[in-house]
Amino acid sequence: MPRTNLPPSRAQLHEQACIHCGAEDGELAPAGHVHTVTGENSAPLGWPVVACADGCTKEGQ
Ligand SMILES: [Zn+2]
Numbered sequence: 001m002p003r004t005n006l007p008p009s010r011a012q013l014h015e016q017a018c019i020h021c022g023a024e025d026g027e028l029a030p031a032g033h034v035h036t037v038t039g040e041n042s043a044p045l046g047w048p049v050v051a052c053a054d055g056c057t058k059e060g061q
Helices: none
Strands: 027-037 045-052
Touching: none
Parallel strands: none
Antiparallel strands: 027 045
């Protein structure tokens, strides 16, 4: 699970942005799933997500 408490963006939930840092450019690789417990539909959903293929260091941790 990502450390952020913010809900993933639409792009992140649609495998279009890194789940960790939100980068939309660069190479993205599958990074498991996240489950949203709140959101537009207020139902728990599992989403396949992607992350920076070279490891995500852009957020400082
Ligand atoms: Zn990233």
